[in-house]
Amino acid sequence: MNRSMNRKGDAGDSLMFFAFFFLMIIIGGGISLGLYAFYGQGHDFRQAEADVLGKRVEDCFMKNDFFEAGFNETIYKKCGFNKGVIEKDHLIYVRNQVGNEFFIGVLDYKNQCFFKGAEKNKNFPRCAKFTITKSGQEFEVIVGSNQNSRSIIL
């Protein structure tokens, strides 16, 4: 009976649980912020990767017809790209003068890369945009990358 009757301070005691977690978040956040301020964010490789990918696309484009039927499947073998990697965090987009489009990967990078202010937002991908001339025609090419490194536990 004493046990069930003497409940003084139980509610306040339970509320301390949230205060404890709040404190842990403040401490953890402070340590992370300090490390970030000291070491910086690391090397943003996405623009460099987009440039390398663009060069490879250009070389492959000169040897193949991107607009033939089914090329969005055969491109991986003909250009030597890995399907899983390209479709996950990259974009290869080609458009000819009459408006026909070819793309593999994340099509929305075509917009995200060129939004006003996108270059200041690290969540947006980085793209390389250029023009290729082939058989007297001009083709617009956009290649993008939004791949970041991943920490793993071994």
Add this chain to the structure above:
Amino acid sequence: MNKRGESAGDNILFNNLIYMILFILFFLGMFYYVLGFQNGAALLEDFYAKEISRMINAAELGTETEVSLDVTKATEIAFKKGVRRSDIFNFDNVNNKVIVSLRLNGGTSFNFFNDVDVVDWDIKLVSGGIETNRLYFKIVEKQRESE
């Protein structure tokens, strides 16, 4: 029977025990996180993973290419932390991934889009150079399973 402090004592002990356990878990997590930044290991892992990936992506298809990269700084840190030479750089050809590990039980991975295999990787001393370590690896055509 007057068991003063029985329920109060139990509650204080139990509550504090839970907080202590949670705090220890939190502390271990933060410690592991901070340890990754020691000597800039996490940053260097990130840099080398991306640099190696860039070299693989730039390789031409259809030819066997041998590549070397100065990894002295990375290996200095890794050896200091007790990472084995064979564990510092690894290549996952199934998932097209390069994994750099300069600390025990942790690493950084980065994918390469070039559909090739990386084989015969090893860290060697540069001939004639006492303090320079170099990573050598070969980039070959993708070894596909026969159907």
